[in-house]
Amino acid sequence: MTRVPTPVRAPRRLAAKKPVQRSGAVAPKVPLETDAPPIEVAGLRSQFGDRVIHDDLDLVVNSGEVLGVVGGSGTGKSVLLNSILGLKEPDGGSIKLFGRDRSEMNEADLEDVERRTGVLFQSGALFSALTVRDNVSAPLLEHTGLSRDEADAVADLKIALVGLPPVAGDLKPAELSGGMRKRAGLARALALDPDLLFLDEPTAGLDPIGAAAFDELIRDLTRDLKLTVFMITHDLDSLYAITDRVAVLADKKIVAVQPVRELEESSHPWIKEYFLGPRGRAAQSAASGGAE
Numbered sequence: 001m002t003r004v005p006t007p008v009r010a011p012r013r014l015a016a017k018k019p020v021q022r023s024g025a026v027a028p029k030v031p032l033e034t035d036a037p038p039i040e041v042a043g044l045r046s047q048f049g050d051r052v053i054h055d056d057l058d059l060v061v062n063s064g065e066v067l068g069v070v071g072g073s074g075t076g077k078s079v080l081l082n083s084i085l086g087l088k089e090p091d092g093g094s095i096k097l098f099g100r101d102r103s104e105m106n107e108a109d110l111e112d113v114e115r116r117t118g119v120l121f122q123s124g125a126l127f128s129a130l131t132v133r134d135n136v137s138a139p140l141l142e143h144t145g146l147s148r149d150e151a152d153a154v155a156d157l158k159i160a161l162v163g164l165p166p167v168a169g170d171l172k173p174a175e176l177s178g179g180m181r182k183r184a185g186l187a188r189a190l191a192l193d194p195d196l197l198f199l200d201e202p203t204a205g206l207d208p209i210g211a212a213a214f215d216e217l218i219r220d221l222t223r224d225l226k227l228t229v230f231m232i233t234h235d236l237d238s239l240y241a242i243t244d245r246v247a248v249l250a251d252k253k254i255v256a257v258q259p260v261r262e263l264e265e266s267s268h269p270w271i272k273e274y275f276l277g278p279r280g281r282a283a284q285s286a287a288s289g290g291a292e
């Protein structure tokens with residue numbers, strides 16, 4: 001019953017491959033001219049009043065990797081995401097995206113970065129009054145010169161790409177299950193063919209089967225669309241299933257960035273507790289093919 005349809009494979013640059021061309025309101029996204037990592041955070045300081053959340057935080061996310069971000073509740077994972085997205089101004093240090101310093105970007109750079117970036121917020125953040133199709137076509141209408149019909153056609157392709165049935169396009173978010181809503185949010189995040197995808201707790205609130213299916217979807221899309229992924233998660237199974245490396249936020253910094261199997265050996269107290277707790281052991285055992 002919980003079976004999820006296999007996502008339809010679709011070529012990259014779906015929008016660009018459409019025979020109808022943009023009417024020219026916005027220049028089409030050009031290929032990246034840089035080999036710089038998609039995200040470079042150096043010496044980041046973040047605070048609210050006197051309360052320091054990040055102090056001298058460094059993090060590099062490499063092109064094509066799925067980076068998991070973990071840390072205790074309230075350690076500043078979402079604040080880090082907001083800082084990278086430009087929703088919170090850093091109080092010190094620098095944030096570079098595709099080799100360009102955020103604080104030095106002009107309007108055209110910011111527009112370009114926005115087009116290269118997709119975000120799946122924890123809540124899904126879909127417009128409740130709009131159908132799924134209209135939610136997915138909204139960024140296309142905002143950032144490209146596509147007509148309404150063209151944007152709807154691209155939206156329908158994205159809806160299929162994330163494994164939703166065609167009928168989902170006509171439904172409002174409240175008419176979807178939690179898992180379908182996550183997929184709809186993902187379809188919207190992928191609308192502009194991003195290079196960089198941010199996911200905040202993508203499997204939170206899903207049952208284990210739904211969560212595993214969503215992990216699989218993200219893994220397939222990442223591979224097929226050559227995405228770089230920054231994924232905040234509490235889900236240990238997701239770390240084992242899809243990440244290349246995991247960054248640990250503790251003590252106001254990133255204290256480790258390693259493949260999950262290497263992190264298991266860490267002597268950092270929080271990391272030890274994380275992996276040696278019952279959930280950590282269960283995830284390790286599942287990732288190794290069951291109880292041994």
Ligand SMILES: Nc1ncnc2c1ncn2[C@@H]1O[C@H](COP(=O)(O)OP(=O)(O)OP(=O)(O)O)[C@@H](O)[C@H]1O
Nearest residue numbers: 048051053071072073074075076077078079080234
């Ligand atoms: N707008 C804000 N004003 C004041 N303090 C804030 C604001 N946003 C976040 N904080 C504080 O910053 C700290 C880090 O919050 P953040 O939401 O990044 O935690 P988190 O690691 O994402 O936690 P969780 O795993 O529970 O989502 C918290 O103590 C929070 O209270």
Ligand SMILES: [Mg+2]
Nearest residue numbers: 074077078079
């Ligand atoms: Mg958070």
